[in-house]
Amino acid sequence: GAFSSCFTLLLSLTVPARLSGSHSQCQGRVELLQAGTWASVCAVGWDLAAARVLCRQLGCGRPRAVPLPCSPTKAEGDVVGLRQVLCAGQELDLEHCELQPGDAVSCPSKHVAAVNCEGEHGAGPGLAPFRLRLADGPRRCAGRLEVQRAGRWGTVCDDGWSRTNAAVVCQELGCGEAQGLDGERPRFKPGVGRIWLDDVRCRGQEKSLQDCAHRVWGYHDCTHHEDVGVVLSGPAQIRLVNGPDSCTGRLEVFYNSTWGTVCDDHWNLAGARVVCRQLGCGMGLSAIGGARYGRGKDPIWLDNVQCTGMEAALSECQARPWGTHNCGHGEDVSVVCEIQVRLINGSSSCSGRVEIFHNGSWGTVCDDGWNMTAAEVVCREVGCGSALSAPVGATFGQGTGEIWLDDVTCAGTEAALSLCQVSSWGSHNCGHREDAGVECLGKSDFFPIRAGICVFIIIIIIV
Ligand SMILES: *[C@@H]1O[C@H](CO)[C@@H](O)[C@H](O)[C@H]1NC(C)=O
Ligand SMILES: *[C@@H]1O[C@H](CO)[C@@H](O)[C@H](O)[C@H]1NC(C)=O
């Protein structure tokens, strides 16, 4: 009752403003929204002090000393509802300036105010960049959506909020995919301070939420109980690079559209387990710090990562906030996961049906295109020396479960079967009666021993 009408009154006092007639949000004719329509401002009385307030309100920095070349500008169409604006220059918003009703009489030349602010899309010199974050959520990839504009954090109102909008946020935060259906509104604790955005309507191609259509910054008819919450599928994407295969290497995390590294402070085997499980690479065998697989490039996204080992994804482990660290790339974390190929039901551990671990389960390889070159790669990968044969047609019995690979084409130099050219994982036109196998020479570990024995015998003979 009284509270809400008071609130409505407060809202009606805010003065939404925009600059129109140019390609930039930070240059153009000054327009104020009143009674639902955009009205121009009379050039009489408009001065540098008012321009300073408006540029600041729009998050566009300071006004340039040089006015727009065409200023003062003729208003387009009807010059209705012209207003005079008188500011001292210190005001935070136009709403704190003196606004006088204007009309054709008080604004005789019909010349309207224009302003040329430094900024361009909120990214001009001296401006804090646009930023996004999820606050007050149970985990890193869920929470109340907050945007930073002109150095101040604020929330987003859920009027017109859609799954497409959420998808743009996901893309920008690099935190998996948006969860929930259109119309579902995840809620978190209401925010405080500004409500920066309302009526956001993304088309889906935007790189950043700030490029989506929305009302003028700071203009809305909402309360914090309508703050947008976002739940992302979570796992910030991860990868292992610069190693012999996709299950060994330097750990990198994808966040804010950029791959970055993880610092080895507090890093341990539990973290490696989480990484290997998330990548479908089996168990983590070792957690290595000190940039064993080379130094990455900036950013260093995570530091002080402490996993219990039970997390489904690295981004659910405890860590300092994204990008906050006291590390150099000499401390980049690497991970080695379990070898992800095995040989089943052969006469020795170096022959059998080829099975490969992917996406959490063991599956087989179809024999279409299977030949000695591929067998060489497998034998080397499992540490069994060179290949003797590449049996086809389920020679070692039929496997069960997925047929992970088909039409494998290896050059022979690959360090792992998964690095050969393959049709996409799990897509094939085979049955398990076509499961591929290999026979390898034997444990390559034996060769140094055999060589050692030979040298020993030769020495004995010579002596
Ligand atoms: C994302 O990166 C851009 C620069 O590429 C930066 O301006 C922006 O602030 C970053 N956003 C977040 C959420 O870190
Ligand atoms: C991986 O496994 C999950 C569930 O086990 C399944 O939903 C998903 O489709 C699988 N992905 C592939 C590429 O097979």
Ligand SMILES: *[C@@H]1O[C@H](CO)[C@@H](O)[C@H](O)[C@H]1NC(C)=O
């Ligand atoms: C093992 O391979 C033999 C053929 O060498 C086959 O007859 C048998 O069914 C296989 N067993 C399993 C469990 O795959």
Ligand SMILES: *[C@@H]1O[C@H](CO)[C@@H](O)[C@H](O)[C@H]1NC(C)=O
């Ligand atoms: C195996 O197949 C690949 C691709 O079809 C081919 O390039 C390669 O020469 C073949 N290797 C042998 C030993 O036939």
